[in-house]
Amino acid sequence: MSCAVTLVMPRPVKGCKSGIYNIRVRVPADLLATVCRVEISRSLRTREPVEAKERLAAEYAATQRRWAAKRTKPEALAFKQIVSVAAKIYLQLMAAWRLNPVNL
Structure with a gap:
């Protein structure tokens, strides 16, 4: 059966x-x-x-x-990739800060 x-x-x-x-x-x-x-x-x-x-x-x-x-599982990033992502985030934050420096 x-x-x-x-x-x-x-x-x-x-x-x-x-x-x-x-x-x-x-x-x-x-x-x-x-x-x-x-x-x-x-x-x-x-x-x-x-x-x-x-x-x-x-x-x-x-x-x-x-x-x-x-x-x-998440893929581990190389140091260069981490620095690259951090730089992109930093540039976006600085561009936003230049437009409106009070609200950042």
Whole structure:
């Protein structure tokens, strides 16, 4: 006897009061500590069921990309890269200060 694992794909959920569809996706177990939530819910900003399904696919793919990004470790920067980033920030701050020296 084989045990089949079923994966439940998210589907659009219609809001009770507004009638606007939402996406609700469970957070993967390995990201629960990072995300600090059990479920992610986002508005699909539509009341049309066909459009909600299309937007659901795009939002679900974006959610999967965000989770993949959270799983990757940050890349260490070389000293030259750190100095370069610091110089860009410094130049932006000085340009803002020249425009309005009081509010910096």
